[in-house]
Amino acid sequence: MTENRTAFFARLEPMLAPSDLLDIQLAYTLAKFGHRSQRRKELGPDGKPVRYFEHPRRVALTLIDEVKIIEPGLIISALLHDCPEDTRDVTPGIIEHCFGSKVATTVKVLSKTPKEGYLERFNSCTLWWPYIVKGCDRLDNNRTLPGTSREFRAKQVAETREKYFPLFDRMMHLVPIKHRDRAAWLRDAVRRETERQATLLECDT
Numbered sequence: 001m002t003e004n005r006t007a008f009f010a011r012l013e014p015m016l017a018p019s020d021l022l023d024i025q026l027a028y029t030l031a032k033f034g035h036r037s038q039r040r041k042e043l044g045p046d047g048k049p050v051r052y053f054e055h056p057r058r059v060a061l062t063l064i065d066e067v068k069i070i071e072p073g074l075i076i077s078a079l080l081h082d083c084p085e086d087t088r089d090v091t092p093g094i095i096e097h098c099f100g101s102k103v104a105t106t107v108k109v110l111s112k113t114p115k116e117g118y119l120e121r122f123n124s125c126t127l128w129w130p131y132i133v134k135g136c137d138r139l140d141n142n143r144t145l146p147g148t149s150r151e152f153r154a155k156q157v158a159e160t161r162e163k164y165f166p167l168f169d170r171m172m173h174l175v176p177i178k179h180r181d182r183a184a185w186l187r188d189a190v191r192r193e194t195e196r197q198a199t200l201l202e203c204d205t
Contacts, residue, residue: 003057003061005028008028008057008060008061009021009024009025011064011065012024012064012070012075015070016070016072020072023072023076023098023099024072024075024076024079026098026099027075027076027079027080027098027099028057028079030079030080030083030090030094030098031053031056031057031079031080031083031090032053033089033090034083034086034087034088034089034090035051035052035053035056035082035083035086035087036053038051038052038053038086038087039051039052040052040054040055040144041148041152042144042145042147042148043147050144052082052086055082055140055141055144056078056079056080056081056082057079058140059078059079059081059133059136059137059140060075060078060079060136062078062136062139062140063075063078063132063133063136066185066186066189067132067135067136067182067183067185067186068182069132069179069182073099073100073102073103073106073129074106074129074132074133076099076103077103077106077107077110077129077130077133078133078136078137080095080099080103080107081106081107081110081111081133081137082110082111083095083107084107084108084111084113085111085112085113092104092107092108092111095107102127102129105127106127106129106130106133109121109122109125109127109130110122110130110133110134110137119163119167122134122167123167123170126174127174128171128174128175128176128179128183131167131168131170131171131174131175131183132171132175132179132183132186134164134167134168135168135171135183135186135187135189135190136186138160138164138190139186139189139190139193141156142156142157142160142190142193142194142197143193145197146200150201150204153197153200153201154201156197157194157197157198157201160190160194161194164190165190165191165194168186168187168190169187171183171187172184172187
């Protein structure tokens with residue numbers, strides 16, 4: 001099935017209240033608008049760069065379909081996670097006004113603005129939401145490495161191993177018990193995909 005707005009919300013409609021669905025629809029629209037002119041490094045089937053919005057939508061879908069945590073605020077955070085860093089229009093203030101302080105805080109923790117001190121800020125956060133979204137984000141980024149330059153792939157693999165493996169280990173101490181099995185699945189999926197990409201790199205030498 002081709003992924004689009006209708007398919008995205010069809011999976012959520014049976015599980016969420018109408019007001020939650022409206023909030024997610026607003027976040028979906030804001031993310032699509034904010035990233036409207038941007039493209040990814042990854043290439044689509046046509047050999048052209050993929051529009052950027054496909055990434056935050058896939059991050060949200062990873063959360064919903066694979067991690068299986070159906071939490072409206074987390075889904076909204078996944079859709080908006082790159083907006084403060086990469087868009088001009090969707091600011092933390094707008095996010096807080098529309099979705100509240102918990103979503104705004106999650107998105108701010110995920111934002112590399114400024115880049116200096118990013119991991120230190122992240123590691124000082126005791127809210128578990130940013131760790132889950134970051135895991136989905138990193139998993140999608142690693143899955144879409146094929147087709148990018150060897151240098152970029154090597155950088156992503158090294159960064160994930162050195163910086164994010166410890167972050168996802170910390171995640172396990174923060175996630176509520178009821179979600180711990182799913183968080184462990186996410187942590188291990190990131191590790192497996194990172195090592196798979198590392199093996200592909202070795203085959204390129």
